[in-house]
Each structure stands twice: as C-alpha cells, then as structure tokens.
Amino acid sequence: MVEFQEISPADFFYRNRDIAGFTNPARALYSTVRELVENSLDACESVGILPNIYVRLTHVSGPLDRVAVFKIRVLDNGSGVPEHNIPLAFGKVLYGSKYRLKQTRGAFGLGGKMAILYGQITTNKPVRIVSSTGSSHVYEYVLTVDIRKNEPKILGKKNYENVNNWRGVLVEFYTEGDYYRSSSRILDYLKQTAMVNPYAEIIFVDPRGYLHIFERGVDEMPPAPKETLPHPYGVDVEALKRIIADTKVKSLMEFMTTHFHRVGKATAYKFLSEAGLNPDMNPKKLSQEDIVKLVNHMKNFKGFLPPDASCLSPLGEKLLKAGIEKELKPEFVAVTQRKPSSYSGYPFIVEVGIAYGGSILKPGITLYRFSNKIPLLYDETSDVSWKVLNEMIDWSRYKVEVTIDPVAVIVHICSTKIPYKTVGKEFIADRPEIEHEIINGVRIVARQLMLHLSRKKRVQMERAR
Amino acid sequence: MVEFQEISPADFFYRNRDIAGFTNPARALYSTVRELVENSLDACESVGILPNIYVRLTHVSGPLDRVAVFKIRVLDNGSGVPEHNIPLAFGKVLYGSKYRLKQTRGAFGLGGKMAILYGQITTNKPVRIVSSTGSSHVYEYVLTVDIRKNEPKILGKKNYENVNNWRGVLVEFYTEGDYYRSSSRILDYLKQTAMVNPYAEIIFVDPRGYLHIFERGVDEMPPAPKETLPHPYGVDVEALKRIIADTKVKSLMEFMTTHFHRVGKATAYKFLSEAGLNPDMNPKKLSQEDIVKLVNHMKNFKGFLPPDASCLSPLGEKLLKAGIEKELKPEFVAVTQRKPSSYSGYPFIVEVGIAYGGSILKPGITLYRFSNKIPLLYDETSDVSWKVLNEMIDWSRYKVEVTIDPVAVIVHICSTKIPYKTVGKEFIADRPEIEHEIINGVRIVARQLMLHLSRKKRVQMERAR
Ligand SMILES: Nc1ncnc2c1ncn2[C@@H]1O[C@H](COP(=O)(O)OP(=O)(O)OP(=O)(O)O)[C@@H](O)[C@H]1O
Ligand SMILES: Nc1ncnc2c1ncn2[C@@H]1O[C@H](COP(=O)(O)OP(=O)(O)OP(=O)(O)O)[C@@H](O)[C@H]1O
Ligand SMILES: [Mg+2]
Ligand SMILES: [Mg+2]
Known part of the structure; x- marks a missing residue:
C-alpha cells in the first residue's frame, strides 16, 4: 500500500540540511556564523547605518578539540524586526523580507532559520530573539521551530521599555559545533567580510575568549541598493499572470510603462504594435x-533598453583596492569595475582585482570570490570564476608563472539575483553573460600585472649590471 | 516599511528553478526527461515488474535548431497512482511516496512537479495525467499547478473502464526546450540508464521521429530494495522526539528494539545501562x-551492530560487468562490489568498474557516475568520485598514462539516502566513509587493469622479437 505524504518546507530542509550547508558540526558552525552575520549586514544596510556587529561564540560543554556544545550570540544595530514579525522571521522557513527584486545578501528566506533549526535538533534548546525597531519598546521572544508544521512555538515573550532608544537584533541560541575544525574558515570569512564591507565594524569573541576586532576602514555607507521593477527580458508566463492579476491599470500601454523596468511610452507603443496588440x-x-x-x-523585442544598474551597490574601484591592500598587503594591486550588464533581465556588475607579491606568500593563483559582498569560501572548483581562471585565461601571455608567482585574484559580482547553484550559496553558475564579464575583467587587470612584472624585471636586470 | 512575505514551496522552487536543474531550455529539457524516467523506473521497481518505458518528444512549434515548444509524453507499466493521490502527486510540491528510509531514485517529492511547472510557465498549458493501479478504472486528470498556493488546479477529470487491466502512468505536457543543444546529453542519459538498469526496456522517439530502442538485457528483476528502520547512529533530537511522540510501546527496552535497526534485547539492555536509563x-x-x-x-555507543545493507539493491558484479561490456565494448573490464558500509547511520554499497581500450577511443580517464541506478551527467568536477580519481589515485602506479590510455571508470553508489549536494541531484558530497570505499574500489580494479596492461605489453614485446 503506497503511502503518500506531504512535508513542510522546514521538514524538507531539516531532512536535507546538508543541501543548505549544514552537513556536519564543523561546517554547520561556519554556516551559522555566516547566515547570522549576513542577516545583520543586510539589516544595517536597509536603514543606511554603519554596521556594528558583535559575534560571540562561547564553549558550553564537551571537548574543545572536537564536537562540542556552543552558545552563539550575534548582536547588531540594524533595522530590527517589528514585534509581530519576530516569531515568523525566526521560526518559519520560507518567510522573510528579501523576496524583492533588490540587491541583498539574503535571498531564500531560510538561512537564519537553518542555523536556529540545527541548534535545536542538536541541543534541544530554544532560541532567544531580542529586537526593537527603535520604537518605545524592546521585545524578547523565546521560541522553537515546529518543524513538521513549519511554525514558531513561542515559549516566552517579554517586552521592556526602550530606554536607550536602541534599534537592532540580538539572536542567541545553543548549537553543536566543532570550532577546532572550522575556526580558520570562520576567521577567513570574517576577514574577507571586513575586506568587502570596510564600513562595517565586526567584533568576534571566540570560544577561547580571544577578541578579534575588524575595524571600520571607511566612515561612509555606500549608496544603498534600490528595489527595481522586473525587466521584460526576465519575464515568464507565471510572472506575467501575477502582474496582470495584481494590476490596477486599465490599458496595455500603461501596463508596460508601469510594471516594467525602463519602458517608456515610446518603447511601449513600438513594442505593442510589433506584438500586434492594442495599446x-x-x-x-x-x-x-x-x-x-x-x-x-x-523576450525577443530588440527595442527595450538594457537593465539599468543604478539600483545596484557595487564596491567601487577605490574601496576594492583599499580592501585588498589592507587585507593582503601586496606589492602590487590593480582593480577594474566592468560596465553593467545583465542576464535573463537581471542587472549585474562584475568587479575584479589582482594582487601580487608583498605579504602574499603562497605560490600560484589564489581565488577570492564575493557575491553581493558575501565571501564564498566553499566549492571553489565548481564556481564560474574558477572555471574562468583555470580554463579561459592563458596566464603565460601575462608573464605569470602559475606555479611560482604569488598571485591573488578577487572577483565580486553584485546583482538583484545572484545565480547561486545551491541553497547554501556556495558557488555561482556559469551564466554566459557573467562569464564574459569575468574573463574581460581578469584580462584587464592581468595586463596591468604584466606591465608591473616586466617593469620589475627590467629594474632587476639593470641592477644586475 | 519592511514588507515580510511567506512563499509556498512551489513558489520557492519556481523562483529558484535553476537550483533544481531547470536553468535554461536545453538543460530543462534534459531535466524533464530524467525526472519522468526516474519516476517510471521507481514505479516499476515498487511492484517488481520489468519496466517498459516509452518516451516521446514531439516538436510542436518554433525552429528545430533553437528554443522551441515540445510535447513530452512518458508512459510506463509501473504501480500507477491511486485516483485521489493523482492531483497532489503531480500538482503539489513536497508531496510524494518516497520520504521513507528506502533506496529509491526519488527523494525530494519535487522532480516531476518541477518538470510540469517549467512546462506550465513557458507554454501556459496544463498537464494531462492518465493512470490506473490495475483496478477496474483508469483515471484521467488535466491540471495546472497553482504556484502561489502550491496546490493542483483540476481543469478536467474523466474515468474509463479498465478493459485491458492496464496499470501504470501516462504523463503528457507541453514545454519550451532546446533539443538541438541537449540531444546528446539526453541520449547519453538514456544509454547510461539502460547500462545500469539492464532489466528495463526504454523506447525513445525523438523530435525528428527517430526511434531509439534500449532493449532489455536481462529478464529478471533484481531483489527489490526494502524499507528499513533508522539506525541509532543517524538519530538527532527531532527524529527521536517524533519517534517518541508516535510510539505505542511502554518501555525504553521495547522502544529501542522496536524502532531502531538491528537493536536486539541484549544490545538494548547493554546500551540503556551504559546510558544510565531504566529499561x-x-x-x-x-x-x-x-x-x-x-x-x-x-551516537557514541560502540555496541550497536553496523547498518545492514540487505535493504539495498545494488547492481551486482555480474550485471555491472555485462552493462559495461554492452555499452562501452572495451578490450578489458574489471569490476568490484565493496562490502557494505554506512555514513551517519545510512547503509550504502559502492560498486566500481574499470574499462580499457576496445571501442573506448577517447584518451584519458572518463568517469561514469551513478547513484541509486541514476546516471549523473552534470558538474562532475564537484563530485566525490572526481575528487578521488584526480586527487587520490596515483595512476602511474597502475601503469596508466592519464593523457594517452583510453580508460573509463564507473562508480555506482546505492543507499537509503544519497548525500546529494544539490536539489537537482547533480553530484555527491565527499562523505569520508563514501570516499574511503570509492578509493579502495578504484584501487582494486586499477590493479587488475595494471595486470592486463603488463600482460599485454609482455605479449607485444615477445611478438617484436
Ligand atoms: N539581524 C536581523 N535584523 C533584521 N532583520 C532580520 C535579521 N535577521 C533576520 N531578519 C529578518 O528575518 C528574515 C529571515 O531571515 P533568513 O536569514 O531566514 O532569510 P533571508 O535572510 O531573507 O534569506 P536567506 O535564506 O538567503 O538568508 C529576513 O528576511 C529579515 O527580514
Ligand atoms: N510514473 C509514476 N508512476 C507512479 N507514481 C509516480 C509516477 N510519477 C510520480 N509518481 C508519484 O508521484 C510522487 C511525486 O513525484 P516527484 O517526482 O515529484 O517526487 P519524488 O519522485 O518523490 O522525488 P524527487 O523529487 O526526488 O523526484 C512520487 O513520489 C510517486 O509517488
Ligand atoms: Mg538570511
Ligand atoms: Mg521523482
């Protein structure tokens, strides 16, 4: 007798948690830190405030050099979460505020919950959330996730007077982890996060009690990313039906100019007549x-303007260069920001940097990958940037000896939709348009490195005489 | 004003369909064929019947060498779906019959729906399902998926008298695809499916009307996989709480022997006393x-018997060898089936084959990967088998010249839970226990190849005299 079953999204990601990056205690601890830090950075960015993020990992019980129980605490000064949204934001999978067409680190409505869920299934303890949106009150919830129903179970609720006018979120829970095995990755993650978010201050207290401070490098927030309208090139039947169902406009002309990105009256008129439709x-x-x-x-009309990338918030060449110099202390750096492009109607900007020598000691080409200012530290050989560096760049043309020269290549992609291939945001798909921009970006900075290397060689040869 | 939103699982996988393997029309066509064929093979296996699967891809409109509209039709003689389950099985994401602890191709309750969903969002046409479980009636449903609600919308429903005592499923729908770009992969998939499912007959009619017949190689079904109980090593707090909530037993002793795999009275008693719990x-x-x-x-008790792999249904050395010989026609084949092992409480068996020369013309090592008798054709460089072949096997030790010798390595893993890293089942995570079995399997067959190559060389040298 065949038994059919429906499972909730929480149950699906509980059963398949390795697909979301929660494979084992070491990897889960890394994923926990990254998901919470990314939520805090998004929250600060959403209200245009310089991020102050405090991460504390405390060892609770068990051996220090193996799987043990930890307490994780992340505090930020971001937007906070409105009171009635708190239980759902932290207790319901596929619930969040980042389902918009906007450049954010978050995308799935899942990450924070996965971390909380993993803590719950390994320690059986609830999560504590404290938050205020800067209102007169601060709210505290203690809750667990009912995995089968995909609902928060509120165990306790308090509110306090917001005497300090605080705004932000504190997340605190217990989880099984393996800090011994994941510490270098966690520290790399924080280091690289600081590199591409130089306006953020991150303080990390590790299980030994050591304080790692990643100080603010610049005192100004970059222009905030903006929400944008869908582009005609990215539309499918379902998306169109939803826009039609929700629209208030009464004509196709107004429909095109109201709901789509960069479609003016003239373009709309030309498009509708070409499509044989009455405006x-x-x-x-x-x-x-x-x-x-x-x-x-x-999809096929050639007259639409390409997506406008003014809604995006790239690093910029100045900040990228400064970040690389600060973190890698190389002898030489070159950076470039590619012109905006798009794939499937989603605008994106690729920024590439190359660094050589100085404190970079490891021979060969080390790849640093970033998407929407998130460092990607896993599965690099599956990533589009890796494919470009290893299969599409002839390094000998740039006088780079790939087994000897200490070179770092930094690739940052920002977009309203990053084509991650996995729910754990580990690596990026090789969309042809993105591949094209990375290849050309690498060629530009590699050429500048070549000039530096030949200049350096000339100087050395002259000295030898 | 921050806007929070909950989205359904159908909406989540619609928005993130590239994560499920539906990236573009070419890739989507491949994924559509594989998801439906895998459903049919599972269905036949579940009732122990030799599979007859008929796949027809008809070109409906648009150019034949680019993106166009196709009609896909897959017919099987499997278990069929009970009438009241049909709309949900084909119209509700995260609904299915394979959420059990059993070796099946399906795992997520998602694949068939993704194919139907992709067809719907590209052509706006409904899907037609015809099925009977061998009862007195045959049922036909025409439905669409309400993506926002994750529910089927039934547009039409008929039933006929089952005059031929038919049992099985027919799935038919329209979809955008690119056969020109995906045909070689689709044919490879069917060829390799025939290789590891030699008891199946698959007929494929392609868009040009050509008939590709993959004939049955053996007339006997292998022993069917069986559902098994969870093993203590694989348990977490959530899993334990569910077993406790659902159990009818009244003592911990009975709890351990009833709900867990291979836990007898003596083991349960020893375990409970060591854990300090009253039986x-x-x-x-x-x-x-x-x-x-x-x-x-x-997790830590050493006295539990390891998971028993009698619930699994591997290929077996005889069938694996025959499949390799039939498909690759090599000069030499060696196969080995590793002893059963387990990871995180899930039993698995690794089977490895190596083939050399003959009709294998491509120089170098070509990897063929299979999991639960499914061919894996994408993202091979991210897979655990690739990692083993490229980083952990010193081929020169086996007298294999990796740039010259035409060698194929075939790896099959079967388990009650395959550790896929993606929802699209593209590649397998490098769990240490699985890696260990693959390395040792490859070493065994590589050694046999080495003997063959040195024998061959000796013969050639003697002839040269
Ligand atoms: N520190 C925080 N400050 C403010 N809001 C937060 C914070 N953490 C989480 N949230 C809110 O909770 C929601 C859910 O977070 P969660 O990490 O589960 O998903 P997400 O960030 O939207 O997407 P992703 O799965 O890609 O991380 C967010 O969309 C955000 O609205
Ligand atoms: N050809 C078929 N014959 C019998 N039952 C089928 C058939 N196709 C689908 N089903 C039923 O519909 C359910 C859902 O199929 P679907 O492909 O969506 O998910 P799944 O096969 O369970 O998992 P996966 O997402 O890994 O493929 C199956 O579990 C099975 O019970
Ligand atoms: Mg998040
Ligand atoms: Mg399936």
Whole structure:
C-alpha cells in the first residue's frame, strides 16, 4: 500500500540540511556564523547605518578539540524586526523580507532559520530573539521551530521599555559545533567580510575568549541598493499572470510603462504594435494564448533598453583596492569595475582585482570570490570564476608563472539575483553573460600585472649590471 | 516599511528553478526527461515488474535548431497512482511516496512537479495525467499547478473502464526546450540508464521521429530494495522526539528494539545501562535533557551492530560487468562490489568498474557516475568520485598514462539516502566513509587493469622479437 505524504518546507530542509550547508558540526558552525552575520549586514544596510556587529561564540560543554556544545550570540544595530514579525522571521522557513527584486545578501528566506533549526535538533534548546525597531519598546521572544508544521512555538515573550532608544537584533541560541575544525574558515570569512564591507565594524569573541576586532576602514555607507521593477527580458508566463492579476491599470500601454523596468511610452507603443496588440486593451482581458505571445514578444523585442544598474551597490574601484591592500598587503594591486550588464533581465556588475607579491606568500593563483559582498569560501572548483581562471585565461601571455608567482585574484559580482547553484550559496553558475564579464575583467587587470612584472624585471636586470 | 512575505514551496522552487536543474531550455529539457524516467523506473521497481518505458518528444512549434515548444509524453507499466493521490502527486510540491528510509531514485517529492511547472510557465498549458493501479478504472486528470498556493488546479477529470487491466502512468505536457543543444546529453542519459538498469526496456522517439530502442538485457528483476528502520547512529533530537511522540510501546527496552535497526534485547539492555536509563521507563516520560543525553549516547555507543545493507539493491558484479561490456565494448573490464558500509547511520554499497581500450577511443580517464541506478551527467568536477580519481589515485602506479590510455571508470553508489549536494541531484558530497570505499574500489580494479596492461605489453614485446 503506497503511502503518500506531504512535508513542510522546514521538514524538507531539516531532512536535507546538508543541501543548505549544514552537513556536519564543523561546517554547520561556519554556516551559522555566516547566515547570522549576513542577516545583520543586510539589516544595517536597509536603514543606511554603519554596521556594528558583535559575534560571540562561547564553549558550553564537551571537548574543545572536537564536537562540542556552543552558545552563539550575534548582536547588531540594524533595522530590527517589528514585534509581530519576530516569531515568523525566526521560526518559519520560507518567510522573510528579501523576496524583492533588490540587491541583498539574503535571498531564500531560510538561512537564519537553518542555523536556529540545527541548534535545536542538536541541543534541544530554544532560541532567544531580542529586537526593537527603535520604537518605545524592546521585545524578547523565546521560541522553537515546529518543524513538521513549519511554525514558531513561542515559549516566552517579554517586552521592556526602550530606554536607550536602541534599534537592532540580538539572536542567541545553543548549537553543536566543532570550532577546532572550522575556526580558520570562520576567521577567513570574517576577514574577507571586513575586506568587502570596510564600513562595517565586526567584533568576534571566540570560544577561547580571544577578541578579534575588524575595524571600520571607511566612515561612509555606500549608496544603498534600490528595489527595481522586473525587466521584460526576465519575464515568464507565471510572472506575467501575477502582474496582470495584481494590476490596477486599465490599458496595455500603461501596463508596460508601469510594471516594467525602463519602458517608456515610446518603447511601449513600438513594442505593442510589433506584438500586434492594442495599446488600449485592458490587460485583464488577455487570453491564455495572448499571454504566451506577449511573453515571447517581450523576450525577443530588440527595442527595450538594457537593465539599468543604478539600483545596484557595487564596491567601487577605490574601496576594492583599499580592501585588498589592507587585507593582503601586496606589492602590487590593480582593480577594474566592468560596465553593467545583465542576464535573463537581471542587472549585474562584475568587479575584479589582482594582487601580487608583498605579504602574499603562497605560490600560484589564489581565488577570492564575493557575491553581493558575501565571501564564498566553499566549492571553489565548481564556481564560474574558477572555471574562468583555470580554463579561459592563458596566464603565460601575462608573464605569470602559475606555479611560482604569488598571485591573488578577487572577483565580486553584485546583482538583484545572484545565480547561486545551491541553497547554501556556495558557488555561482556559469551564466554566459557573467562569464564574459569575468574573463574581460581578469584580462584587464592581468595586463596591468604584466606591465608591473616586466617593469620589475627590467629594474632587476639593470641592477644586475 | 519592511514588507515580510511567506512563499509556498512551489513558489520557492519556481523562483529558484535553476537550483533544481531547470536553468535554461536545453538543460530543462534534459531535466524533464530524467525526472519522468526516474519516476517510471521507481514505479516499476515498487511492484517488481520489468519496466517498459516509452518516451516521446514531439516538436510542436518554433525552429528545430533553437528554443522551441515540445510535447513530452512518458508512459510506463509501473504501480500507477491511486485516483485521489493523482492531483497532489503531480500538482503539489513536497508531496510524494518516497520520504521513507528506502533506496529509491526519488527523494525530494519535487522532480516531476518541477518538470510540469517549467512546462506550465513557458507554454501556459496544463498537464494531462492518465493512470490506473490495475483496478477496474483508469483515471484521467488535466491540471495546472497553482504556484502561489502550491496546490493542483483540476481543469478536467474523466474515468474509463479498465478493459485491458492496464496499470501504470501516462504523463503528457507541453514545454519550451532546446533539443538541438541537449540531444546528446539526453541520449547519453538514456544509454547510461539502460547500462545500469539492464532489466528495463526504454523506447525513445525523438523530435525528428527517430526511434531509439534500449532493449532489455536481462529478464529478471533484481531483489527489490526494502524499507528499513533508522539506525541509532543517524538519530538527532527531532527524529527521536517524533519517534517518541508516535510510539505505542511502554518501555525504553521495547522502544529501542522496536524502532531502531538491528537493536536486539541484549544490545538494548547493554546500551540503556551504559546510558544510565531504566529499561522499564516509559519513553514518553523522558525529560528534554534526557532526550539530548539519549541522542548523544546513541551516537557514541560502540555496541550497536553496523547498518545492514540487505535493504539495498545494488547492481551486482555480474550485471555491472555485462552493462559495461554492452555499452562501452572495451578490450578489458574489471569490476568490484565493496562490502557494505554506512555514513551517519545510512547503509550504502559502492560498486566500481574499470574499462580499457576496445571501442573506448577517447584518451584519458572518463568517469561514469551513478547513484541509486541514476546516471549523473552534470558538474562532475564537484563530485566525490572526481575528487578521488584526480586527487587520490596515483595512476602511474597502475601503469596508466592519464593523457594517452583510453580508460573509463564507473562508480555506482546505492543507499537509503544519497548525500546529494544539490536539489537537482547533480553530484555527491565527499562523505569520508563514501570516499574511503570509492578509493579502495578504484584501487582494486586499477590493479587488475595494471595486470592486463603488463600482460599485454609482455605479449607485444615477445611478438617484436
Ligand atoms: N539581524 C536581523 N535584523 C533584521 N532583520 C532580520 C535579521 N535577521 C533576520 N531578519 C529578518 O528575518 C528574515 C529571515 O531571515 P533568513 O536569514 O531566514 O532569510 P533571508 O535572510 O531573507 O534569506 P536567506 O535564506 O538567503 O538568508 C529576513 O528576511 C529579515 O527580514
Ligand atoms: N510514473 C509514476 N508512476 C507512479 N507514481 C509516480 C509516477 N510519477 C510520480 N509518481 C508519484 O508521484 C510522487 C511525486 O513525484 P516527484 O517526482 O515529484 O517526487 P519524488 O519522485 O518523490 O522525488 P524527487 O523529487 O526526488 O523526484 C512520487 O513520489 C510517486 O509517488
Ligand atoms: Mg538570511
Ligand atoms: Mg521523482
């Protein structure tokens, strides 16, 4: 007798937690730190405030050189979470505020919950969330995740008067981890986060009680990312049907100019006539066949302006160069920011840096990958940047000896949608448009390195005489 | 004003369909064929019947050498789906019959729906399902997936008298695809599926109308995989709490022997005394701290018998060798089946084959990967087998010249839970226990190849005299 079953999204990601980056206690501890720090950075950015993030990992019980129980505490000065959203934001999988078309670190409505869930299934203890949005009160919740139902179970709730006008979030829970095995990755993650978020201050207290301070490098927030409208090139039938169902406009002309990115009256008129559709027709009157026709015309019409990347918030060449110099202390750095491009209607910007020598001691090419200012430290050989560096760049052309010269290549991609191949955000798919920008970015900075290396060689040869 | 949102699992996988292997029309067509064929093979296996699977891909409109609209039709003679489960099985994401602890190709309750969903969002047409479980009636449903609600929308429903006593499933829908770009992968997939499922007959009619027949190689089904109980080593707090909540037994002794794999009275008694727990205690009386203690003791107790792999259904050395010989026609084949092992309480068996020369023309080592009799054709460089072949085997020790000799290595892993790293089942995580079995399996067959190569060389040298 075949038994059918429906499982909740929390149950799905509990059963398949290695797919979300929670494979074993060492890896889970890393994922826990990254998911919480990324939430805090997003929160500060959303209210344009210089981030102050405090991470404390305390050893609670068990051996220090193996799997043990830890307490994790992350405190930020970001937007905070409104009171009635707190239990769901931290207790319901596939719930969040980042399902918009906007450059954010978060994307799935899952990360924070995965960390909390892993802590719960290894220690059976609840999570404590304290937050205020700067209102008159501070709210505290103690809750667990009902995994089968995908719902928070509130065990306790308090509120205090917000005497210090505090705003932000404190997350605290217990989890099984293996700090001995994951400490170098965790410290690398924080170091690289500081490198591409130089306006953030991060304080990390490790299980031995050591204080690691990643000081603010600049005192100014970069322009905030903005939410944008979908581009016609990225539309499919489902997306179009939803826009039609929710729209208040009464004509196809207004439909095109209101709901799509960079579509003005002239473009809309030209498009609709080419598609053979009446500009005055009510979009809700489109037949099922018309909808498919409209989607196909949208994908193929050559007259749409490409996505505008003004909604994005890249690092910028100045900050990228400064970050590389501060972290890697090389003898030479070159950076470049590629012109904005797009894939499937999503705008993106690629920024590439190359660094050589100085404190970079490891021979060969070391790759540093970033997406939306998140360091990616796992599965590098599956990533599009790795593929570019290893299969598409002839390093000998740039006088770089790939087994001897100490070179670092830094690639940052920012977009309203990063094409991660995994739910754990480990590596990025090799979309042709993105590959194209990375190749060209690497070529530009590699050429500058080549000039530096040949200049250096000339100087050495002259000295030898 | 921060806007929070909950999205359904269908919405999540619609928005992130590239994470499930539906990246572009070419890749989506491949994923569509594989998901439906794997469902049919599981269905036949579940009722112990020799599979007859018919796949037809018809070109409907658009160019034949680029993105176009296709109709896909897959018919099997498997278990069929009971009438009231049909709409949910094909219209609700995270719904299925494979959430059991049993070796099946399916695992996520998602694959068939992803294919149907992709067809729906590219063509706006519904899916037609016809099925019977061999009862007096055959049922036909025409439905779409309500993505926002994650529910099927039934557009039409018929039933016929089952005059031929038919049992099985027919799935039919329209989808955007790119056969020109994905045909070689689709044919490879079917060829390799035939290689490791020699008892199946697969007929594929491609868009040009060509018939590809993959004939049955053997007329006997292998022993069917069986559902098994969880092993103590694989338990976490959530899993234990569910077993406690659902159990009818009244003592911890009975709890251990009833709900866990290979735990007899003597083992249970020894375990409970070592854990300091009373064998007569009612499991529902365990405190929250006791539960955590119990989980930790279960993970660390040395006296449990390792997971028994009699629930698994491997290929077997005879069939693996025959499949390799039939498909690759090499000059030499060696195969080995490793002893059963386990990771995190899940039993698994690794089978490795090596083939050399003959019709294998491509110089170098070509890797063929299989998990639960599914061919894995993407992202090989991220897979544990690739890592083993490239980083852990010194081929020169086996007299194999890795840039010249035409060698194929075949790795099959079967388990009650395959540690896929992605929802699209593209590659397998490098769990140490699995890595260990693959390395040793490869060494065994590589050694046999070495003997063959040195024998061959000796013969050639003698002839040269
Ligand atoms: N420190 C924080 N400050 C403010 N809001 C937060 C914080 N942490 C989480 N949130 C809120 O909770 C929501 C859920 O967070 P969660 O990490 O589970 O998902 P996400 O960040 O939206 O996406 P992802 O799964 O990619 O991380 C967020 O969208 C955000 O609105
Ligand atoms: N051809 C078929 N014959 C019988 N049952 C089927 C068939 N196709 C699908 N089903 C049923 O529908 C369910 C859902 O299928 P679906 O492919 O969506 O998920 P799954 O196979 O369980 O897991 P996965 O996502 O890993 O493929 C299956 O579990 C099975 O019970
Ligand atoms: Mg998050
Ligand atoms: Mg399936």
